[in-house]
Amino acid sequence: xxxxxxxxxxxxxxxxxxxxxxxxxxxxxxxxxxxxxxxxxxxxxxxxxxxxxxxxxxxxxxxxxxxxxxxxxxxxxxxxxxxxxxxxxxxxxxxxxxxxxxxxxxxxxxxxxxxxxxxxxxxxxxxxxxxxxxxxxxxxxxxxxxxxxxxxxxxxxxxxxxxxxxxxxxxxxxxxxxxxxxxxxxxxxxxxxxxxxxxxxxxxxxxxxxxxxxxxxxxxxxxxxxxxxxxxxxxxxxxxxxxxxxxxxxxxxxxxxxxxxxxxxxxxxxxxxxxxxxxxxxxxxxxxxxxxxxxxxxxxxxxxxxxxxxxxxxxxxxxxxxxxxxxxxxxxx
Amino acid sequence: xxxxxxxxxxxxxxxxxxxxxxxxxxxxxxxxxxxxxxxxxxxxxxxxxxxxxxxxxxxxxxxxxxxxxxxxxxxxxxxxxxxxxxxxxxxxxxxxxxxxxxxxxxxxxxxxxxxxxxxxxxxxxxxxxxxxxxxxxxxxxxxxxxxxxxxxxxxxxxxxxxxxxxxxxxxxxxxxxxxxxxxxxxxxxxxxxxxxxxxxxxxxxxxxxxxxxxxxxxxxxxxxxxxxxxxxxxxxxxxxxxxxxxxxxxxxxxxxxxxxxxxxxxxxxxxxxxxxxxxxxxxxxxxxxxxxxxxxxxxxxxxxxxxxxxxxxxxxxxxxxxxxxxxx
Numbered sequence: 001x002x003x004x005x006x007x008x009x010x011x012x013x014x015x016x017x018x019x020x021x022x023x024x025x026x027x028x029x030x031x032x033x034x035x036x037x038x039x040x041x042x043x044x045x046x047x048x049x050x051x052x053x054x055x056x057x058x059x060x061x062x063x064x065x066x067x068x069x070x071x072x073x074x075x076x077x078x079x080x081x082x083x084x085x086x087x088x089x090x091x092x093x094x095x096x097x098x099x100x101x102x103x104x105x106x107x108x109x110x111x112x113x114x115x116x117x118x119x120x121x122x123x124x125x126x127x128x129x130x131x132x133x134x135x136x137x138x139x140x141x142x143x144x145x146x147x148x149x150x151x152x153x154x155x156x157x158x159x160x161x162x163x164x165x166x167x168x169x170x171x172x173x174x175x176x177x178x179x180x181x182x183x184x185x186x187x188x189x190x191x192x193x194x195x196x197x198x199x200x201x202x203x204x205x206x207x208x209x210x211x212x213x214x215x216x217x218x219x220x221x222x223x224x225x226x227x228x229x230x231x232x233x234x235x236x237x238x239x240x241x242x243x244x245x246x247x248x249x250x251x252x253x254x255x256x257x258x259x260x261x262x263x264x265x266x267x268x269x270x271x272x273x274x275x276x277x278x279x280x281x282x283x284x285x286x287x288x289x290x291x292x293x294x295x296x297x298x299x300x301x302x303x304x305x306x307x308x309x310x311x312x313x314x315x316x317x318x319x320x321x322x323x324x325x326x327x328x329x330x331x332x333x
Numbered sequence: 334x335x336x337x338x339x340x341x342x343x344x345x346x347x348x349x350x351x352x353x354x355x356x357x358x359x360x361x362x363x364x365x366x367x368x369x370x371x372x373x374x375x376x377x378x379x380x381x382x383x384x385x386x387x388x389x390x391x392x393x394x395x396x397x398x399x400x401x402x403x404x405x406x407x408x409x410x411x412x413x414x415x416x417x418x419x420x421x422x423x424x425x426x427x428x429x430x431x432x433x434x435x436x437x438x439x440x441x442x443x444x445x446x447x448x449x450x451x452x453x454x455x456x457x458x459x460x461x462x463x464x465x466x467x468x469x470x471x472x473x474x475x476x477x478x479x480x481x482x483x484x485x486x487x488x489x490x491x492x493x494x495x496x497x498x499x500x501x502x503x504x505x506x507x508x509x510x511x512x513x514x515x516x517x518x519x520x521x522x523x524x525x526x527x528x529x530x531x532x533x534x535x536x537x538x539x540x541x542x543x544x545x546x547x548x549x550x551x552x553x554x555x556x557x558x559x560x561x562x563x564x565x566x567x568x569x570x571x572x573x574x575x576x577x578x579x580x581x582x583x584x585x586x587x588x589x590x591x592x593x594x595x596x597x598x599x600x601x602x603x604x605x606x607x608x609x610x611x612x613x614x615x616x617x618x619x620x621x622x623x624x625x626x627x628x629x630x631x632x633x634x635x636x637x638x639x640x641x642x643x644x645x646x647x648x649x650x651x652x653x654x655x656x657x658x659x660x661x
Contacts, residue, residue: 274450
């Protein structure tokens with residue numbers, strides 16, 4: 001929670017509104033959701049936040065959290081990455097195939113997956129900055145290329161990870177999965193990176209106004225490429241983690257879960273402006289936890305899974321409408 | 334200034350389209366006579382109609398990600414309600430148009446009144462529609478379309494010289510013609526102006542909210558038309574609209590329309606859609622496997638957009654030439 005406090009405090013010249021920054025709102029919403037959800041599940045004769053429930057929420061949050069952290073950096077920079085879902089699938093395959101069941105190959109497998117992810121991120125970034133293609137189209141194009149490769153080369157799950165590596169996916173301390181702690185540590189690192197380093201500040205500057213940033217001496221191209229590389233590596237990590245959970249690589253593990261649009265939804269739910277220049281990782285994690293909690297509540301209540309999509313869509317639009325309203329009234333007063 | 338001047342950025346996509354059409358003529362014997370190209374236009378018709386709708390939204394500065402799921406929803410609803418009965422066709426078509434109108438109004442009103450970015454609004458609408466369709470059908474659409482419902486997508490009229498002209502091509506031409514007429518009128522020009530500079534339009538007395546609302550309504554209505562064409566052409570399935578929103582946006586961007594609004598012509602957007610379909614046909618004829626098709630598509634999209642963007646960037650570097658460029 002200290003992260004939330006500092007993030008809120010650092011928003012310039014808005015001290016009177018400190019209590020209701022989107023980050024605070026999203027965690028209040030999460031708390032409200034947990035209370036309401038607990039009551040609903042209790043009325044149904046269950047317990048939401050028991051051992052299994054906490055485990056469920058945190059496990060669901062891990063993969064989406066990893067992807068969404070990267071997506072936050074990219075969106076803050078004023079860009080967008082639609083290729084993360086296919087990239088996660090690709091990286092799960094690369095990791096699993098390199099490991100091929102041998103414990104000795106765990107480190108090379110992870111490194112190979114992350115290296116490929118970094119290259120894909122580099123391509124994304126260079127297409128956007130050097131070829132000046134719109135980020136939406138550039139990453140959609142890269143996503144199509146990855147999809148073509150996956151469809152051409154794989155028909156189903158491939159490769160296998162050694163049992164030792166599956167500990168990453170399944171080990172836990174009490175009800176808290178180790179992987180969720182790792183994800184939160186990475187979130188903290190990303191928060192530090194955005195709020196405490198020069199490149200992080202440059203990302204806000206570029207996302208706020210790319211021309212002003214350039215005229216102020218920020219190397220805008222380099223900043224955008226960095227954001228995309230970090231985002232791709234995070235998606236790669238999500239793929240590696242999925243390989244560890246599944247025991248093998250699966251080509252469509254990322255797209256089946258819709259991590260591309262879902263991660264954007266989590267980021268926006270967390271109060272980051274889609275246009276860039278505003279927001280942060282703390283809110284994103286809140287958004288991810290809200291989505292995971294919603295899923296868990298619906299599972300506990302036995303709600304039809306397609307109904308989840310409907311609710312998710314409504315929640316997303318309502319949340320952003322609330323932020324937009326606040327920002328608008330703030331500006332006009 | 335001639336009357337038939339090409340809008341800024343239309344030329345590249347037309348060149349690409351002509352090259353593709355010539356390549357098609359060499360690659361496949363079916364393309365040595367008009368009927369082959371008519372068949373291509375028939376396949377392209379739903380995408381062209383969608384692209385025209387998407388154009389209105391994109392040029393006014395928004396996105397419409399909901400059209401793919403809207404197409405699926407409309408097809409599934411139509412199959413369920415018509416259920417093979419010709420007598421029901423008319424009111425179901427009317428109902429579908431009403432449903433499209435409603436979706437467009439919701440998209441537009443949430444975007445303009447609640448100030449939510451259209452990307453998020455239409456993403457939410459996508460989730461809601463997808464979820465609702467599956468909730469309603471349980472994953473497998475039931476019912477069947479009546480023969481009269483499928484005429485628009487399948488049937489055609491006999492025309493001398495050309496042979497059978499599919500109705501979908503007629504619809505395509507009517508939609509594009511109407512869109513060109515609309516964009517040349519005052520409302521169309523204001524729509525582009527909104528995408529270029531919303532504040533300026535507002536200060537000049539333009540009703541920005543109403544214009545953007547109109548764009549979303551038009552997009553949803555045209556998605557309904559595309560759904561009727563697709564239902565006739567391809568039949569009922571729960572995947573019929575999958576990925577169409579990205580394809581329509583790709584077509585629009587391929588036509589040189591600027592994402593973010595304010596630049597681009599509707600003819601170019603339609604040409605972008607035909608180009609995309611011609612590209613798929615060509616890849617098919619050349620025996621590129623379906624799997625690699627999307628990879629090739631990805632590379633070509635990036636190349637086309639990069640080319641267009643570099644062209645614009647170069648023009649911006651030479652501001653004194655801007656007037657001459659505009660008047661060509």
